[in-house]
Amino acid sequence: MDNVYVLGVDRTIEAEARIERLMLEHQTKLARYLRRFVNEQETALDLVQDVFLAAYRMLRADPNRPLTAGWLYKTATNHAISLLRKRKRRGESLPFDDTGSAFRLDEQSASNVDLQSALAALAPEQLACVLLTAYAGYSSAEASLMLGITAEAVRQRVCRAMRTMRRTLEVKA
Amino acid sequence: MRWRHTRYEVLAGAMLLGEASESERDEFIAHAATCPLCDERTASDGSALRRLALLRDEETWRPALTEAVLTRIRERRAKRWRFAFGAVSYGGALAVVLNVVVVTGFADRLGEALHRPFAALAPASAVLTPAGGAALGSDAKLTPAFDANALLFASTRKSAPVLMRPIPKHRAARGARSQASQPPAVFSGLTFGGDDGTRSLVVEKAGNLRR
Incomplete structure (x- = not known):
C-alpha cells in the first residue's frame, strides 16, 4: 500500500470522499447564496462547481486541512465578486426587466422580485456583506474574516447598502 | 467630520444587523437627531434584511x-x-x-550521411615525393585520401582548388587529437621539414562538395 500512497491514489480517493460529504452538506445553501449573488441560476451552478473543484484541489494537496463552510462561502464570494466585476468591465448587464428572473419559477411574489432587483443594484462588495450577514446568517465579524476586511467595514457597507436598497425599493413602489 | 460620520454608519450597520450594544444604540440615536444625513430610518429600517432572512428559509430550489x-x-x-x-x-x-x-552505430552512420553533402572540408596536407608521386592525407583520419582530382592536382597543378573527400567535423576533431601520435614526416604539412628530400604542400579548403 505504500506504493499506492506514493502515487497519491489514496490521497485522491480521500479528497473525493470529503468533497462528496461537503457537497451533500453545503451545496444547496451555497447554490442559493450564489443565485442571489449573481442573479442567474445557471451561472450560480457553474460557480458552485468551481468552488467545490477548488476545494478538491486543496484537499488533494493537503488532505489534513480542515475545510469549513466559511471557506466555501469565502471562495464562493470571491468567485462571484470577480464574475460581477468582469461583467461590469465588459459592459455586460442584465436588462432591468430580467433582474430577478432566476427566481420567478419558484418565487412568484412581486415583492421578492423587487427585493432581488434592489440587490442587483448594489456594488459587489456591498452585496457580499449584505448576503453573508442577512442571508447566509454570519455575523459581521465572521463576514469580515471571509472578506478580508474589518468588522466595522462590513457594518458600514451594510448600512450603505440598506440606504441604496431603500431608495431603489421606494422608486419601484 | 467625515470620520465621525463613518463611525455612525458603522453604528447604524451594527443596529441593522442586531449587533449593537445598548450604549451604541443610544449614541446613534442621539447623533441621528441632529445629523441630516443619518436620520433614524438609516438604522431602523431593516425590513429588507429581514425579508432576505425569511427568503432563505422559504426557498425551495434544491x-x-x-x-x-x-x-x-x-x-x-x-x-x-x-x-x-x-x-x-x-x-x-x-x-x-x-x-x-x-x-x-547507426547514429554515427546517420550523422555522417547527414553531414556529407554539407560538411566543410577539413584542411589537408599533400605530400609530394621526389619521384613525382603524391600522398594526400587528411587532418581528420591521417590516412591518404586517394581522390582522383587530388592526385591529379598533386602531380600537375599547384594552386588550383582541390576537391577533397568531405570529412565530418566530429571526425576531424578526433583526427586532430590523434595527430600528435602520428609520424610528422608523412602527413603533417605544418611540421614536415623535408629532411628526406620530399616537398610538402598544404591544400586549402576547396568548398563544399556537390553530389
Whole structure:
C-alpha cells in the first residue's frame, strides 16, 4: 500500500470522499447564496462547481486541512465578486426587466422580485456583506474574516447598502 | 467630520444587523437627531434584511450537483493519469530507440550521411615525393585520401582548388587529437621539414562538395 500512497491514489480517493460529504452538506445553501449573488441560476451552478473543484484541489494537496463552510462561502464570494466585476468591465448587464428572473419559477411574489432587483443594484462588495450577514446568517465579524476586511467595514457597507436598497425599493413602489 | 460620520454608519450597520450594544444604540440615536444625513430610518429600517432572512428559509430550489462535480473530478483524474502514463511510455520508447541507435552505430552512420553533402572540408596536407608521386592525407583520419582530382592536382597543378573527400567535423576533431601520435614526416604539412628530400604542400579548403 505504500506504493499506492506514493502515487497519491489514496490521497485522491480521500479528497473525493470529503468533497462528496461537503457537497451533500453545503451545496444547496451555497447554490442559493450564489443565485442571489449573481442573479442567474445557471451561472450560480457553474460557480458552485468551481468552488467545490477548488476545494478538491486543496484537499488533494493537503488532505489534513480542515475545510469549513466559511471557506466555501469565502471562495464562493470571491468567485462571484470577480464574475460581477468582469461583467461590469465588459459592459455586460442584465436588462432591468430580467433582474430577478432566476427566481420567478419558484418565487412568484412581486415583492421578492423587487427585493432581488434592489440587490442587483448594489456594488459587489456591498452585496457580499449584505448576503453573508442577512442571508447566509454570519455575523459581521465572521463576514469580515471571509472578506478580508474589518468588522466595522462590513457594518458600514451594510448600512450603505440598506440606504441604496431603500431608495431603489421606494422608486419601484 | 467625515470620520465621525463613518463611525455612525458603522453604528447604524451594527443596529441593522442586531449587533449593537445598548450604549451604541443610544449614541446613534442621539447623533441621528441632529445629523441630516443619518436620520433614524438609516438604522431602523431593516425590513429588507429581514425579508432576505425569511427568503432563505422559504426557498425551495434544491440543485443536485454532486454527481456533476464528482464526474468532473474523475475526468480530470483520468486525464492526469493518461498524461502521466503517456509521458512515461513515450519517454521509455524514446530511450529505447536512442539506445538502439547509439549501440548499433547507426547514429554515427546517420550523422555522417547527414553531414556529407554539407560538411566543410577539413584542411589537408599533400605530400609530394621526389619521384613525382603524391600522398594526400587528411587532418581528420591521417590516412591518404586517394581522390582522383587530388592526385591529379598533386602531380600537375599547384594552386588550383582541390576537391577533397568531405570529412565530418566530429571526425576531424578526433583526427586532430590523434595527430600528435602520428609520424610528422608523412602527413603533417605544418611540421614536415623535408629532411628526406620530399616537398610538402598544404591544400586549402576547396568548398563544399556537390553530389
